[in-house]
Amino acid sequence: MQDIMNRFLNYVKIDTQSDSSSNITPSTAKQWNLANRLVDELREIGMSDVSIDENAYIMATLPSNVDHEVPTIGFISHFDTSPDFSGTNVNPKIINNYDGKDIILHEELDIILSPEYFDDLKQYEGKTLITTDGTTLLGADDKAGIAEIVTAMEYLINHPEIKHGEIRVGFTPDEEIGRGAHKFDVDAFGADWAYTMDGSQIGELEYENFNAASAKIIVKGKSVHPGYAKGKMVNALLIANKIISLLPQSEVPEKTEGREGFFHVHHFKGEIEHAEMELIIRDHSKSRFEERKKLLNKIVSEQNVIYKNAVQLEIKDQYYNMKEKIEPVFHIVEIAKEAMESVGITPIIKPIRGGTDGSQLSFMGLPCPNIFAGGHNFHGKYEYVPVESMAKAIEVIVKICELTAHKS
Numbered sequence: 001m002q003d004i005m006n007r008f009l010n011y012v013k014i015d016t017q018s019d020s021s022s023n024i025t026p027s028t029a030k031q032w033n034l035a036n037r038l039v040d041e042l043r044e045i046g047m048s049d050v051s052i053d054e055n056a057y058i059m060a061t062l063p064s065n066v067d068h069e070v071p072t073i074g075f076i077s078h079f080d081t082s083p084d085f086s087g088t089n090v091n092p093k094i095i096n097n098y099d100g101k102d103i104i105l106h107e108e109l110d111i112i113l114s115p116e117y118f119d120d121l122k123q124y125e126g127k128t129l130i131t132t133d134g135t136t137l138l139g140a141d142d143k144a145g146i147a148e149i150v151t152a153m154e155y156l157i158n159h160p161e162i163k164h165g166e167i168r169v170g171f172t173p174d175e176e177i178g179r180g181a182h183k184f185d186v187d188a189f190g191a192d193w194a195y196t197m198d199g200s201q202i203g204e205l206e207y208e209n210f211n212a213a214s215a216k217i218i219v220k221g222k223s224v225h226p227g228y229a230k231g232k233m234v235n236a237l238l239i240a241n242k243i244i245s246l247l248p249q250s251e252v253p254e255k256t257e258g259r260e261g262f263f264h265v266h267h268f269k270g271e272i273e274h275a276e277m278e279l280i281i282r283d284h285s286k287s288r289f290e291e292r293k294k295l296l297n298k299i300v301s302e303q304n305v306i307y308k309n310a311v312q313l314e315i316k317d318q319y320y321n322m323k324e325k326i327e328p329v330f331h332i333v334e335i336a337k338e339a340m341e342s343v344g345i346t347p348i349i350k351p352i353r354g355g356t357d358g359s360q361l362s363f364m365g366l367p368c369p370n371i372f373a374g375g376h377n378f379h380g381k382y383e384y385v386p387v388e389s390m391a392k393a394i395e396v397i398v399k400i401c402e403l404t405a406h407k408s
Contacts, residue, residue: 001128004390008130008147009092011079012139017087018080018177025055025183026080026173032056034079038146038171045154047169055183058171062153062164070165070405074194075152075397076357076368077145078175081137082379091133100125105381106134113382120201120376121384128387138383140375144390145197146171148373152397164401168194172357178318181360193332193367195400196358201348202389203340204372207326207333208351209359210261210282211289212318215296217243217279220310223272234307236275240268243311244277246299259284259351261292284321284351319355322362322369329367336371339399345392348372371396 014034019027026032035056042050047060064070081087095103100122103113111134115121132138149169156162168191172180175198199206221236247263256262261283268277281296283289293315300313326333333349340347352359358368374389 001387001391004147004151004394005094005128005130005387007151008140008144008385008390011143011147012090012092015088015090016080016139017083018174019083020177025179027177027179028080031080031173035171035173038079038150041150042153042169045150046157047153053183053185056173057184058169059189060153060169062156062167062169064164064166064405065160066163066165066405071192072166072168072190073401073404074168074170074189074191074366074368075149076170076172076194076196076361077142077149077198077373078172078180078357079143079146080173080176080180081139081143082141082176084379085137085381086135087137087139090136090139092138093131093133095129095131098124098127098129103129103131105132109134111381113384118377118382124386124388129384130387131384132381134381137378137380138375138385140373140383140385141378142175142198142373144375144385144393145373148197148390148393148397152394152401155394155398156401162398162402164405167401170194175357178355180357181364184357184361184364186361186364186366189366191366193329194358194361195332195336196356196361196368196370197373197393197397198356198358199352199370199372200374200376200378202372202374202386202392203345203348204370205333205336205340205347205349206352206370207349208259208284208323209319209321209355209370210284210353211286211320212355213281213289213293213315214318215279215281215313215315217277217300218312219243219270219275220312221273221275233272234310235272236310237270237272239303239307239310240270240275240277243299243303247296257353261285261288263292263296280318281315282353284323286321319359320363322359322367325362326367326369332367333369335400335403336369336396339396339403342399342403343392343395345396
């Protein structure tokens with residue numbers, strides 16, 4: 001386990017936070033620091049056809065070591081980290097033989113990782129945990145996935161007795177801002193199918209995700225002296241708040257689970273004459289997804305009748321539920337399930353309440369279910385990953401490669 005731990009710790013100390021306001025790829029120059037390092041490392045462990053393009057998309061090949069035809073499969077992870085929380089000066093803490101009690105991440109700031117609040121911690125008593133120091137995120141999303149893929153490829157290279165077909169690996173920038181697959185060259189990758197190593201707790205196996213859209217609303221108001229405002233003032237802040245109040249109050253992230261969809265207002269700013277808000281729309285059902293977009297359009301249209309076209313709305317689809325692309329080739333899920341079971345893991349098959357590169361790649365012609373990378377509490381200071389979970393992910397990758405060759 002020391003190899004995977006060292007590799008992961010080296011990766012997370014490199015700041016690779018992406019930036020949704022940028023219009024270049026990768027969205028931040030600092031992502032190149034890890035990207036270039038990964039290229040060197042893939043070559044060092046003996047991978048073939050290692051390449052990096054002008055947008056920092058990395059690909060490499062482990063050639064087949066069997067003499068019969070085997071499907072080419074791939075493993076994909078992203079190296080950027082979320083812009084939601086600082087990824088600068090990550091200083092991981094290692095908790096050996098976790099005792100099941102509170103973990104003090106930062107004593108001075110009174111930041112505690114507690115199993116009383118994060119009850120997933122309870123299943124990792126006795127394990128080795130890697131946590132933050134309470135001031136940054138960790139970056140297990142998805143540097144754990146990258147470390148697992150690289151280590152699994154190194155293991156296969158060093159153990160040629162394990163038979164496998166051609167394996168492709170791909171590492172992408174900007175997944176956290178929804179662009180990780182935008183410039184991924186599926187034809188150049190050349191795999192029949194792939195797996196993203198981008199899930200959370202050990203055992204997760206996912207082939208369903210949200211249909212997703214973003215929405216931006218701009219409200220134009222009119223400011224006059226409040227003492228003489230009757231019939232004249234148009235308060236953009238109040239109109240924006242009215243729009244929010246007309247959305248289903250129980251259909252928000254903090255009140256939904258499983259396949260339940262939601263509206264989520266995540267940015268709001270303004271004054272009397274100008275207000276802006278941004279929200280996301282999510283639903284696993286394509287029909288309900290479309291209904292949600294229609295509802296938002298209807299609410300805005302009604303406010304425009306009242307306030308004489310004071311409101312502008314822009315909705316952009318982001319990605320769709322990959323289930324419809326995975327079900328016709330469901331054997332790729334069955335192989336991953338069998339791989340997990342064969343290394344002592346009980347698969348947890350459930351829908352993703354989010355999206356991964358795999359959802360977009362599936363619609364680009366590369367069916368791509370999602371497998372656990374092991375981390376918890378992504379995008380914040382309470383993020384952690386059990387080292388044993390990463391080690392198991394490596395076993396799953398190796399077993400998938402072996403099973404694919406055996407079943408062909």
